[in-house]
Amino acid sequence: MAKSRGGGGPGSPGSARGLAGTRESLAEAGGDELSSLGSDSEVNGGGGGPEERRVDKFGFIVGSRSAEGPLEEVPLEVLRQRESKWLDMLNNWDKWMAKKHKKIRLRCQKGIPPSLRGRAWQYLSGSKVKLEQNVGKFDELDLLPGEPKWLDVIERDLHRQFPFHEMFVSRGGHGQQDLFRVLKAYTLYRPEEGYCQAQAPIAAVLLMHMPAEQAFWCLVQICEKYLPGYYSEKLEAIQLDGQILFSLLHKVSPVAYKHLSKQKIDPILYMTEWFMCAFSRTLPWSSVLRVWDMFFCEGVKIIFRVGLVLLKHTLGSSDKLKSCQGQYETMERLRALSPKIMQETFLVQEVIELPVTERQIEREHLIQLKKWRETHGELQCKSPPRLHGAKAISEAEPPTRKALEPVPSIIVPPGPAPVPKARKSKEKNREKSSGSPANGPGAEGNGAPGAAPELLHPQVSPHHQSKESLCSRESEDTYL
């Protein structure tokens, strides 16, 4: 379905047609580039005057994405209130997780304030704890050369992730460099898994919200806890989830289910990119962020629900099916989804209300696993069990109090500070400092960077609860 979009004809330099940073697809006629993007200058690099290319509030170059309709603007007062509530939660995270998890969930559903989103994702996913347990690990991986076969593939993908986001627009720019580091580190962290192309958009979204080291651990959590097996060699987990999705659709929208069955459209034809990229290449950006907020809190259930809502509202009535006579038309419809059903407020509300539970998903998982074994034999890649969201993760790996301590992003070392290894950018310094909480004085008892995680883990001493100034806390990973 060709979308009619404003702008000049194909090829006209200023034309913004079909450049969706998030929603580009083959069938859209206007996939031409902003010709001015050919230059390798950093969009937001040094010396950027006001005449520089404009970006929207998400960092996408203005005009590069299809119109997304009016954005839902949270009134400033509400936003400030939410920020202070989130700061309170983040500063007392273990208590909130233990006693008021529902409240956290509710606040994730309302949307995490943009300034705290990156930090909140790290707390929700447990990646913050993971980082604290593995201080120095990322730096260690970062220094290794990596396996050529993965490097080759990763390098080919660097310029193909959100090319219209200011971070990733320039070849070899900071965003692409960090993306390389994160993806390479993962292949070294899990050599048996290596690199899957669908990890790149995930890592890129994370990098838009946090520095490379943090993004790496967040990626680890997604790959191991939220979506285990999705990116592994055989891609079995995603195919299984396709079957689970389809089976759940039977209950959610019998009409859509019947239609897809009749046309013999295998779920992997439409859900692979949705699920593997957690909708980051499908939805308008404001919706991507809201979905990710809920996903980090509630787990894969959210991904299933989004998929089901999209299917239901695209193929869920005989009226809608009139233009989906053939298999191709149906697939085309599922790829060029109606902006109305992807709109933030609508989508989030539908997702919240859809009664699909973790238990249903798990039950269906067992059924489909059994079927899989009958037709394909045993799974070839054994994955750890899937953890359904923040609470399950924190229960499986209880954080120490220390691990939840906020770490200031910028530390001015008082007195003789440990000299950081040769590091270039400010960004890297920030990682370094947040990766090594022992930098400050009075941090005795902390394991040295690189110490075995099991040594660090149980050491909870009152020292580590010493309060830092609110100011420094707020500065942590706060991406405005």
Next chain:
Amino acid sequence: MAGGEGPVAECREHLFKVLVIGELGVGKTSIIKRYVHQLFSQHYRATIGVDFALKVINWDSKTLVRLQLWDIAGQERFGNMTRVYYKEAVGAFVVFDVTRGSTFEAVSKWKHDLDSKVLLPNGSPIPAVLLANKCDQKKDGSQNPSQMDQFCREGGFVGWFETSAKDNINIDEAARFLVENILANYKTFPNEENDVGKPKLDLDPLKAESKSQCC
């Protein structure tokens, strides 16, 4: 397919599913975009899973061809899903990048994957055309035409083309050549499923043995 643009009487409409396969980054998506939308960009995203595009060709005064182009992810691990992607395809482009020898070496692997997972109703392999893409960046020392002809004969390709999605070289020609071959197969073994419209038309005799071409 009860398409809106109903064919005039006696006009025959075909729907063909054509696969575009090959290693990662060889330019599969670019070839399709060039062919379908007459566009080229440096900014195409890596294909995750599969993508699609449709090209409608007025083949001749009596024949309309709808070409469904299936753009298949190039990374090896997506090969675990190709059985589903290949289903009912009647033709394929296997693409490699002339600037990267390793992508040419992988051509046979892709062809084998194709032949092992999809066949024409009569049991023969689907016609596949080899595309040597990025020929605008061609360096000396790559295969010469006679070597390529031989490679195609031995590998079971119906022909090969040097293409450039960037400079729009040979893309239309390659597609036309593939469609000719598909139509020739169709003529020999009509497949009702791929057929729309009224089943009564004598196709022009096609040169199935049509010489492979290079630029």
